[in-house]
Amino acid sequence: MPAKLSLSLVALTAALVVSFGSPARADEAAPAGDPAHGAKLAYTCLGCHAIADYRNAYPDYHVPKLGGQHPDYLVSALSEYKSGARQHPTMRSQATQMTEANFRDIAAYFATATPAKSGPAPVGTPPKAAEVCQACHGPDGVGILPEYPTLAGQHADYIEQALRAYRKGTRQNAIMQGFAGALSDADIRELSLYFARQKPGLWVPALPKG
Ligand code: HEC
Numbered sequence: 332m333p334a335k336l337s338l339s340l341v342a343l344t345a346a347l348v349v350s351f352g353s354p355a356r357a358d359e360a361a362p363a364g365d366p367a368h369g370a371k372l373a374y375t376c377l378g379c380h381a382i383a384d385y386r387n388a389y390p391d392y393h394v395p396k397l398g399g400q401h402p403d404y405l406v407s408a409l410s411e412y413k414s415g416a417r418q419h420p421t422m423r424s425q426a427t428q429m430t431e432a433n434f435r436d437i438a439a440y441f442a443t444a445t446p447a448k449s450g451p452a453p454v455g456t457p458p459k460a461a462e463v464c465q466a467c468h469g470p471d472g473v474g475i476l477p478e479y480p481t482l483a484g485q486h487a488d489y490i491e492q493a494l495r496a497y498r499k500g501t502r503q504n505a506i507m508q509g510f511a512g513a514l515s516d517a518d519i520r521e522l523s524l525y526f527a528r529q530k531p532g533l534w535v536p537a538l539p540k541g
Pocket residue numbers: 372373375376377378379380386387393394395396397405408409417418419421422425426437480492
């Protein structure tokens with residue numbers, strides 16, 4: 332995509348994100364969470380999210396990697412389970428027991444390492460369908476704004492599951508439902524494999540010692 336077009340797309344969508352009520356508006360920055368309290372709240376989460384290659388049962392796909400996601404995105408993801416915009420039953424029951432302040436504490440705990448960074452160059456040739464995605468998720472899947480999740484190094488089957496859910500409308504997001512609706516099954520497969528193979532990418536957070 333020409334640089335000028337992708338820039339205006341980004342500006343447009345940055346405006347969209349603000350108007351759809353992102354928690355990260357510059358003029359009302361949310362207070363930073365407390366990572367020590369977050370560690371206590373996150374204890375049960377680690378039973379799934381800190382186990383490498385842990386899988387969801389029905390349907391079968393990997394539990395997403397959280398290490399390296401920006402804290403603002405983690406807060407927004409948890410809020411979406413709480414609101415019902417995302418429908419996973421376990422995640423909904425976890426999130427509905429918590430407050431926004433709890434989400435910020437947990438996000439601060441998972442984000443004690445710095446967010447995922449780009450490598451020297453993207454790995455492999457991006458599929459044609461990735462052009463539009465790269466305006467927000469970056470050339471190699473590292474989100475260019477805190478609200479845009481990093482896809483680099485994420486499990487391919489989780490990325491695929493997410494794209495299918497947007498396309499079906501069982502995961503609601505004004506921005507992503509539009510983009511995913513235009514994808515074929517083959518596009519979804521190729522895009523998932525491309526972003527999953529990017530390095531260094533996201534990681535599985537470690538279990539605390541002791
Ligand atoms: C039983 C296993 C399990 C437990 C316990 C669990 N999760 Fe999850 N989590 C999942 C699965 C599976 C998904 C993917 C759900 C989907 O497809 O939407 C997920 C998704 C997420 C996401 C979205 C990731 C993304 O890339 O958008 C976040 C954030 C998250 N979990 C945080 C937590 C936190 C915080 C806790 C504890 C309060 C927790 N999870 C407890 C299994 C679990």
